[in-house]
Structure formats: C-alpha cells, structure tokens
Amino acid sequence: MRESALYETFARQPLAFERGEGSWIETTDGTRYLDFAAGIAVNSLGHAHPHLVAALTEQAGKLWHVSNLYEIPGQRRLGERLAANTFADKVFFTNSGAEALECAIKTARRYHFVNGAPERYRIITFEGAFHGRTLATIAAGGQAKYLEGFGPKVEGFDQVPFDDMDAVAKAIGAETAAILVEPLQGEGGIRTLPNASLRRLRELCDRHGLLLILDEVQSGVGRTGKLFAHEWAEIEPDLMAVAKGIGGGFPMGACLATDEAAKGMTPGTHGTTFGGNPLAMAVGNAVLDVVLEEGFLDEIARKGLLFKQGLAAVADAFPDVIEGIRGEGLMLGLKCKAPNSTVQQALREERLLAVPAGDNVLRLLPPLTVSDEEIREAVARIHNAAAAVRATEKADA
Numbered sequence: 001m002r003e004s005a006l007y008e009t010f011a012r013q014p015l016a017f018e019r020g021e022g023s024w025i026e027t028t029d030g031t032r033y034l035d036f037a038a039g040i041a042v043n044s045l046g047h048a049h050p051h052l053v054a055a056l057t058e059q060a061g062k063l064w065h066v067s068n069l070y071e072i073p074g075q076r077r078l079g080e081r082l083a084a085n086t087f088a089d090k091v092f093f094t095n096s097g098a099e100a101l102e103c104a105i106k107t108a109r110r111y112h113f114v115n116g117a118p119e120r121y122r123i124i125t126f127e128g129a130f131h132g133r134t135l136a137t138i139a140a141g142g143q144a145k146y147l148e149g150f151g152p153k154v155e156g157f158d159q160v161p162f163d164d165m166d167a168v169a170k171a172i173g174a175e176t177a178a179i180l181v182e183p184l185q186g187e188g189g190i191r192t193l194p195n196a197s198l199r200r201l202r203e204l205c206d207r208h209g210l211l212l213i214l215d216e217v218q219s220g221v222g223r224t225g226k227l228f229a230h231e232w233a234e235i236e237p238d239l240m241a242v243a244k245g246i247g248g249g250f251p252m253g254a255c256l257a258t259d260e261a262a263k264g265m266t267p268g269t270h271g272t273t274f275g276g277n278p279l280a281m282a283v284g285n286a287v288l289d290v291v292l293e294e295g296f297l298d299e300i301a302r303k304g305l306l307f308k309q310g311l312a313a314v315a316d317a318f319p320d321v322i323e324g325i326r327g328e329g330l331m332l333g334l335k336c337k338a339p340n341s342t343v344q345q346a347l348r349e350e351r352l353l354a355v356p357a358g359d360n361v362l363r364l365l366p367p368l369t370v371s372d373e374e375i376r377e378a379v380a381r382i383h384n385a386a387a388a389v390r391a392t393e394k395a396d397a
C-alpha cells in the first residue's frame with residue numbers, strides 16, 4: 001500500500017505542527033519546539049503575530065481575490081512602499097521566490113530586446129546558487145541534482161565559481177544580458193559574497209551595459225539587519241527578487257526594478273492570476289509596518305551578534321562537531337564537522353528546529369522578533385546537542 005497520496009519529493013521530518021506563537025511551535029501531541037527554521041526564513045515575525053493575524057482576518061472578511069484585471073489598492077500601496085524604501089521604481093508581485101526570479105530574468109532579457117540587442121539574453125550565475133525549482137531557475141542555479149531528468153536545460157545561463165570575479169569578467173560576452181547573484185547564499189551553505197565583490201559586480205555591469213539582478217529571496221526583508229542585504233555593500237541593483245519573509249508566512253513574492261530596467265515590460269508581456277492578491281497584500285503591508293518601525297532593523301543586527309557570539313563559544317567547545325559559524329544578522333549557519341543531518345537530529349531531540357544547507361551547513365533562521373532570552377535558550381540547546389553528538393561519535397568510534 002502507498003504511504004500517502006503526496007508526491008514523494010520531500011524528505012519530511014516526522015513532525016506535524018498544530019499551532020505556534022512567536023518563536024515557538026507546538027506539535028499535534030503538544031510538544032513545544034523553539035523554531036529557528038521559521039519555515040525556511042519565511043515566518044519573519046514569528047507565528048501568529050497579532051498585527052499579521054489582524055491584517056489577514058480583517059481582509060478575509062472583506063475580499064479575497066479579484067485578479068489583476070482590476071485595481072488592487074493594497075497592491076499599489078505595497079508597491080509604493082517597497083519602491084520608497086529601496087532602489088526600485090517598479091514592482092511586480094508574484095506568489096513565490098521562483099516566480100519573482102522568472103520575472104527578473106524575463107525583465108532583463110526584455111530590456112536588451114527593446115534596446116535593439118535581442119541577442120543579449122545570457123545571464124551569469126554562481127556555483128552553489130539556488131534560485132528556485134522552475135525550469136529556468138534550475139538552469140540558473142545550475143545544480144546537476146536539480147536538473148537531472150528534466151530534459152534540456154533552459155538555454156542562456158553561464159555559471160562561474162562562487163566569488164571568482166576574474167571568472168565573471170572572462171565570462172562576459174556579446175550575448176551577456178545580466179549577472180544574477182545572492183548577496184548571501186542560503187541553500188548553498190550560508191556563504192556571504194564579500195561587499196567588495198558585490199561592488200565589483202556592479203562596476204562590471206556598468207562597464208558592459210549589463211543588469212545586476214540580486215536574489216534576496218532569503219536574505220531580504222531584514223534578515224541581515226538591513227532591509228536588504230546588498231545595502232551593506234552600499235550598491236544598488238537594477239532588479240531584485242524578493243519572497244519568503246515579505247509575506248511572513250503568506251505565500252508571496254515580488255520582482256523589484258528600476259524604471260530603466262523595467263522599460264521592456266509593457267502591457268501584456270507578463271502576468272499572473274494570483275500574484276498581488278488582496279490577502280497577500282494585506283499581510284505584506286502588515287509585515288512592512290513592523291519591519292520599518294524605528295529601530296527594528298538595528299535590533300536584528302544586535303541580536304545577530306549576540307547569537308553569533310554564543311554560537312562561536314559552542315564551536316570553540318566542540319570543534320569536532322562544529323567547525324565554525326557563518327552568516328550575517330539572523331541568517332546564520334553552523335559549518336558542521338559531523339554530518340549536518342546528525343547535528344540536525346540532535347537539535348531536534350533538544351526541541352530546536354534548524355534547516356540543513358549545502359556544504360555540510362545547518363542554517364539557523366529564527367524569526368526576526370526572537371528575544372535575547374530565546375537566543376540564549378537556543379545556544380544552550382545547541383551546546384547540549386553538540387555534546388550529545390560528541391558522545392555518540394565517541395561511543396561509535
């Protein structure tokens with residue numbers, strides 16, 4: 001007999017949750033976990049944040065969906081607020097990160113098309129990247145394990161080693177349209193692109209007439225202590241994909257663009273049925289109300305530092321289990337020495353949720369609203385888990 005009617009595409013943990021509050025989440029049998037997975041950096045304001053619950057339920061009583069055949073006031077408002085707080089002039093709302101990337105890729109190609117250079121459609125990407133699971137975004141990410149068996153790889157993506165600026169310069173040709181990069185790789189193993197490299201990418205784009213596309217699906221909306229991670233490097237992209245944290249748990253994404261970059265996206269060139277619907281916009285606006293509050297982003301940077309210091313002490317005590325700490329703000333990773341799946345399992349036994357990533361890293365992505373006390377509690381649990389992994393490995397040796 002089959003296990004379930006669901007696709008077997010996910011290796012799910014044997015946990016089913018029923019309710020959550022803030023940084024805590026509770027299973028159907030009443031066990032409480034400290035949630036430092038946050039739905040993979042999605043529950044930016046934790047679970048059941050009163051402001052988000054109020055915004056969603058109020059909208060749910062009025063209007064759910066109208067389609068983009070009509071004006072959607074909440075969408076116009078959120079678009080204007082995102083533009084006012086970023087480099088962007090224009091926004092296209094989607095339902096997911098991959099769709100935001102698809103929109104950015106299409107916008108970059110159209111830009112060169114309307115400039116009279118349709119041959120410029122190729123995009124340079126980086127090893128270890130993750131941009132989603134659509135056919136174009138698996139081609140952009142370039143990872144063999146995600147491409148295998150899905151027919152010809154979508155044409156037009158040239159991949160270079162992570163943070164290899166000479167390789168980028170060499171890869172630029174007459175057909176290059178854009179460079180696409182995550183300022184801080186998430187799935188790839190919490191790898192930060194140095195600020196100097198991001199600036200160099202901006203220069204290369206300017207010199208060669210390319211568009212710089214940032215994927216801030218995971219690193220955006222306050223995660224690193226700035227509204228968007230690229231602000232640390234003091235550069236601006238031409239296009240940016242956003243999702244995850246902007247919806248606080250409601251599925252939504254956005255492609256942000258300058259007027260110039262978006263000039264090819266004329267009526268009829270792109271569309272979506274659900275993107276930007278009133279429910280999503282109500283939640284997105286409510287998330288921004290909190291994230292843009294005076295001092296909220298500074299607190300993330302401060303709490304990130306507190307967490308990093310705590311984690312560094314654990315790594316110092318258990319170098320045989322944790323090699324080091326990576327990341328910025330509240331987007332941190334344990335570079336594991338023991339298999340990250342073993343460390344993840346030990347954390348689960350300590351009732352702490354974390355997310356595995358590439359390069360044998362375990363991601364710690366707490367809600368941005370996490371308290372100092374919860375951070376200290378997480379560090380204590382990670383300490384206990386590391387001790388348990390050491391004890392088991394010794395017993396097995």
Ligand SMILES: Cc1ncc(COP(=O)(O)O)c(C=O)c1O
Binds near residue numbers: 097099132133215219
């Ligand atoms: C950096 C990055 N880009 C794109 C995506 C794809 O987003 P989604 O799963 O919402 O399509 C993800 C998801 O993990 C991501 O981390």
